[in-house]
Amino acid sequence: MSWNGNDKKDPWGRNEGPPDIDEAINKLKERLNNIFGRSTGGKGSGGFSKKNVSSGFILIVLVWVGLGIYQVEQAERSVVLRLGEYVETKGPGLRWNPPVIDSWTVVDVVRVRPHRHDALMLTKDENIVDVTISVQYQITDPEKYVLDIRAPDDSLAQATESALRHVVGSSIMDDALTTGRELIAQQTKTRLQNYLDRYLTGLTVVIVNIEDSAPPDQVQAAFDDVIKAREDEVRVRNEAETYANGLVPEARGQAQRMIQDAQAYREQVIAEAQGDAARFDQLLAEYKKAPVVTRNRLYLDAVQNVMQKSTKVMIDVEGGNNILYLPLDKIVRQPESDVPISIQSPNSNSRTSIRELTDQVIEEIRKRNRQ
Numbered sequence: 224m225s226w227n228g229n230d231k232k233d234p235w236g237r238n239e240g241p242p243d244i245d246e247a248i249n250k251l252k253e254r255l256n257n258i259f260g261r262s263t264g265g266k267g268s269g270g271f272s273k274k275n276v277s278s279g280f281i282l283i284v285l286v287w288v289g290l291g292i293y294q295v296e297q298a299e300r301s302v303v304l305r306l307g308e309y310v311e312t313k314g315p316g317l318r319w320n321p322p323v324i325d326s327w328t329v330v331d332v333v334r335v336r337p338h339r340h341d342a343l344m345l346t347k348d349e350n351i352v353d354v355t356i357s358v359q360y361q362i363t364d365p366e367k368y369v370l371d372i373r374a375p376d377d378s379l380a381q382a383t384e385s386a387l388r389h390v391v392g393s394s395i396m397d398d399a400l401t402t403g404r405e406l407i408a409q410q411t412k413t414r415l416q417n418y419l420d421r422y423l424t425g426l427t428v429v430i431v432n433i434e435d436s437a438p439p440d441q442v443q444a445a446f447d448d449v450i451k452a453r454e455d456e457v458r459v460r461n462e463a464e465t466y467a468n469g470l471v472p473e474a475r476g477q478a479q480r481m482i483q484d485a486q487a488y489r490e491q492v493i494a495e496a497q498g499d500a501a502r503f504d505q506l507l508a509e510y511k512k513a514p515v516v517t518r519n520r521l522y523l524d525a526v527q528n529v530m531q532k533s534t535k536v537m538i539d540v541e542g543g544n545n546i547l548y549l550p551l552d553k554i555v556r557q558p559e560s561d562v563p564i565s566i567q568s569p570n571s572n573s574r575t576s577i578r579e580l581t582d583q584v585i586e587e588i589r590k591r592n593r594q
Contacts, residue, residue, distance in 0.1 A: 290322040298333035300365040312365055330365040335429055338376075340383050343439075344391040344399070352399050354391060355435040356411065358383055360426050367425030375424045382418035386411050396438070401450070404433040 294317055295301045301313040304326045313327075320327055338358040343351055360379065362368050368375050390410045391399055399407060412431035419426045438446045510517040 287322060288319075291319045291325070293318055293320075293327070293329070295329060296331075299329050299331050301327045301329050302365050302369040303327045309366065309370055328365075328369050330362055330368060332362050332365060335359050335361055338379055338383065339434075340380060340387070342384055342387070344388055346391060346396045346399055347393055348395045350396040351439055352391065352396060353435075353437050353439065354387060354399065354433065356383065356387055356408075357432045357434050358415070358428060359430045360428050362425055363427040364425030367423050369425075371423040371425070375426060378422050378424055379419065379426060382415055382422065383411075386414040386418060389414060400436050400438065400446070401453070404436060408433045 293301075295313060295315045297315045299315060301318060303310045303313060303320055305324060307326075310325070318327075336359070338360065339355070340358070341353070341355045344354050345351055358379070372378055390407050394403055394407060397403070408431045412428050415431065416428045419428065437443070506517065506521075
C-alpha cells in the first residue's frame with residue numbers, strides 16, 4: 224500500500240507499475256494521425272485532408288528527384304543503364320537520371336592505374352626465373368569496361384600473366400635477366416594489349432616495366448659469377464676498342480708521313496738526277512773543248528771526294544816503289560800539333576801541282592821527325 228492510499232500511483236501522480244500496452248498503442252496512433260492529418264477532436268471527423276496529401280506527395284517527388292542528381296567530374300564518364308539496358312555515356316557536368324528506373328556507373332578515364340605482378344617463369348632454355356612486372360593502364364572505353372566484362376581488373380591480371388609467360392618462354396635466360404629485359408617488356412605490352420582488346424575490357428596499356436628479374440636462390444651465386452665474367456668480357460672488349468681507336472689514327476698518320484717522305488725522296492732523286500744530267504751536259508761541252516784538262520780535273524775531284532773522310536794519306540813517290548804512309552789520325556790527336564796541314568787544291572792543267580803537294584807533305588814529315 225502506498226503512502227497516499229493509492230496503490231497505482233507514486234507521489235508525483237505516475238503509475239508505479241509497468242506501462243500499459245494498450246495505452247502505448249493508442250498514443251502511437253494519435254501521433255500518426257497528427258502526422259497524416261486525422262482530426263482528434265470528434266469521433267466522426269477523422270481522415271486525410273487534401274492539403275496534407277498533396278504536401279506529402281510533393282515531398283516524395285522532391286526526394287525522388289533529388290536522388291537522381293549527381294555530378295560527373297572532368298576526368299570521369301557516366302555509363303547509364305535504363306531497366307538494365309545501356310542507354311548512353313554522359314560526359315562531365317551536373318547530370319540527372321530517374322532513380323530506380325535508371326542506374327549509372329561513374330568511371331575515371333584519365334587516371335593511370337597501376338598493376339604489379341610477380342611470378343616464376345620458365346624460359347626457352349628450360350631455366351626458371353623470378354620476374355616482377357608492373358603494368359600501368361587507363362580506361363579508354365567506359366561502356367566496355369562496365370558492361371562487356373564482369374571483372375576487368377581480374378581479366379587484366381590473368382592476361383598479364385599469360386602474355387608474360389608467352390614472351391619469357393620464347394626467350395633464353397640471359398635475355399630475361401640482363402640485356403633483353405627492355406625487349407621483353409615491349410613484346411609483353413604488345414601481346415597484353417591484344418589480349419585486352421580481344422576480351423573487350425575497354426583498357427589500354429600505357430607502360431610495361433620489368434622491375435626485377437632474378438634466378439632462383441639455388442643458382443644465384445653461379446649466375447653472379449657468369450654476370451661478372453660477362454662484365455669482364457665487355458670491359459676487355461671496350462679496352463681493345465679504345466686501344467684500336469688510338470692505334471689506327473697513329474698508324475694512318477705514320478703511313479701518311481711515309482708516303483710524304485717517299486714522295487719527297489722521289490722528288491729529291493729526280494731533282495738530283497736532273498741536276499747531274501745538266502751538269503754532265505755542261506761537263507761534256509767542256510770535255511769536248513779540252514779533253515785532257517777535263518779528265519785530270521775529274522780524276523782529282525774523284526780522289527778528293529774519296530780521300531776526304533780518310534784518316535790516312537798515301538803518297539806515290541815518283542821514280543821509286545816506296546809509298547809514304549802518313550797517319551793523320553794520330554797527328555790530329557797530338558795536342559801540340561796545332562799546325563794545320565794546308566793542302567792546296569792542285570791545278571788540273573799541269574803536273575806541277577801534284578809535285579808541290581808532295582813536297583809540302585814531305586817537308587812537314589821532316590819537320591816532325593826533327594822534333
